[in-house]
Amino acid sequence: MNAINPSPRVAAPLALLAELTHRCPLQCPYCANPLQLERAAAELDTATWLRVLDEAAELGVLQVHFSGGEPCARKDLLDLVRRAAERGLYSNLITSGVTLDAAGLAALAAAGLDHVQLSFQDAEAASADRIGGYRGGHARKLAVAPLIRDAGLPLTANFVVHRQNLARLPDMLALGEELGASRIEIAHVQYYGWALKNRDALMPTRRQLDEANAAVEAAQARLRGRITVDYVVPDYYAALPKACMGGWAQRLINITPAGLALPCHAAETLAGFAFPSVRSHSLAAIWRDDPGFVRFRGTAWMPEPCRSCDRQEIDWGGCRCQAFAMTGDAAATDPACALSPHHHLMAEAIAESDNAAANLVYRRLRAPEPAA
Ligand code: SF4
Numbered sequence: 001m002n003a004i005n006p007s008p009r010v011a012a013p014l015a016l017l018a019e020l021t022h023r024c025p026l027q028c029p030y031c032a033n034p035l036q037l038e039r040a041a042a043e044l045d046t047a048t049w050l051r052v053l054d055e056a057a058e059l060g061v062l063q064v065h066f067s068g069g070e071p072c073a074r075k076d077l078l079d080l081v082r083r084a085a086e087r088g089l090y091s092n093l094i095t096s097g098v099t100l101d102a103a104g105l106a107a108l109a110a111a112g113l114d115h116v117q118l119s120f121q122d123a124e125a126a127s128a129d130r131i132g133g134y135r136g137g138h139a140r141k142l143a144v145a146p147l148i149r150d151a152g153l154p155l156t157a158n159f160v161v162h163r164q165n166l167a168r169l170p171d172m173l174a175l176g177e178e179l180g181a182s183r184i185e186i187a188h189v190q191y192y193g194w195a196l197k198n199r200d201a202l203m204p205t206r207r208q209l210d211e212a213n214a215a216v217e218a219a220q221a222r223l224r225g226r227i228t229v230d231y232v233v234p235d236y237y238a239a240l241p242k243a244c245m246g247g248w249a250q251r252l253i254n255i256t257p258a259g260l261a262l263p264c265h266a267a268e269t270l271a272g273f274a275f276p277s278v279r280s281h282s283l284a285a286i287w288r289d290d291p292g293f294v295r296f297r298g299t300a301w302m303p304e305p306c307r308s309c310d311r312q313e314i315d316w317g318g319c320r321c322q323a324f325a326m327t328g329d330a331a332a333t334d335p336a337c338a339l340s341p342h343h344h345l346m347a348e349a350i351a352e353s354d355n356a357a358a359n360l361v362y363r364r365l366r367a368p369e370p371a372a
């Protein structure tokens with residue numbers, strides 16, 4: 001058996017995920033945001049976000065990802081981007097793009113934004129608009145992608161894939177190439193937050209997964225040296241778990257719209273944790289000492305079989321939120337691991353989805369109209 005690490009080292013986080021707001025014109029059924037969204041009135045104010053960015057830079061954070069919801073819904077986005085640049089933080093805007101225009105993008109670039117990640121729901125407009133719950137959304141994204149490049153900003157085209165759009169994965173790869181993306185991200189749905197409600201409707205079949213793996217592999221070979229193709233595989237078909245977040249509280253700190261600091265974007269789903277607020281605690285103190293951050297950092301917390309496993313510092317026992325969602329115990333080995341005593345739950349969930357004729361469940365009852 002491997003020795004238990006008594007005092008895990010605390011290196012600075014690499015990245016800050018700044019969830020500026022839960023407001024969003026889209027309503028993707030695989031949204032990782034919590035079931036209960038924060039209202040605009042509960043959001044952190046500008047001064048607090050500026051302080052958080054200062055503290056992040058002091059702590060040694062290198063990158064800030066402005067996310068949501070839709071981060072462009074925040075009126076102070078330019079001020080936050082400017083502060084990040086002043087503090088030497090590499091900044092990435094994770095956006096649906098539907099509210100962006102040339103002037104807005106030029107202003108963001110002038111404020112020091114480094115990169116834009118534009119999300120797509122499909123390669124085909126009718127399906128994309130249905131999945132995102134936003135009529136005309138796909139056309140807007142197609143129009144905004146060249147504007148991002150015109151503003152001199154590198155573009156990542158992000159496609160979340162699942163049972164309802166995987167048939168068009170080759171078209172998505174072609175679209176990313178056509179739009180001049182420097183990176184294409186193909187990400188299978190991860191089942192946290194609202195996505196878990198839609199698991200039966202979104203789970204890919206084995207055949208779809210095999211075809212997707214082959215299509216991505218071919219694109220990676222074809223585009224090598226020109227476009228990076230990242231691929232996030234679905235845990236439910238895996239034999240080894242992913243190193244979720246690069247290890248709990250090791251690489252990323254997540255701030256919710258209301259100011260809670262979390263070791264990952266889904267950590268609020270875990271029962272029995274009271275995560276601290278940046279309104280009352282410094283980022284450094286939270287990162288170093290908060291019991292929720294310390295709880296699963298390193299390897300000392302691990303049960304068997306992780307405790308005896310030579311992959312414990314490779315995948316860090318997998319995903320705590322998935323372990324909790326599937327077993328009720330956040331300290332269990334991730335059921336994605338073939339060595340987990342709960343691994344059978346993955347196959348059972350796949351079988352359940354194969355037998356279900358599930359419809360997508362949206363947060364709002366009706367799809368909203370696009371903004372004027
Ligand atoms: Fe990773 Fe634990 Fe599985 Fe080993 S037993 S591969 S450490 S999840």
Ligand code: FES
Pocket residue numbers: 192244245248264265266267318319320321322
């Ligand atoms: Fe929370 Fe994986 S999503 S640890």
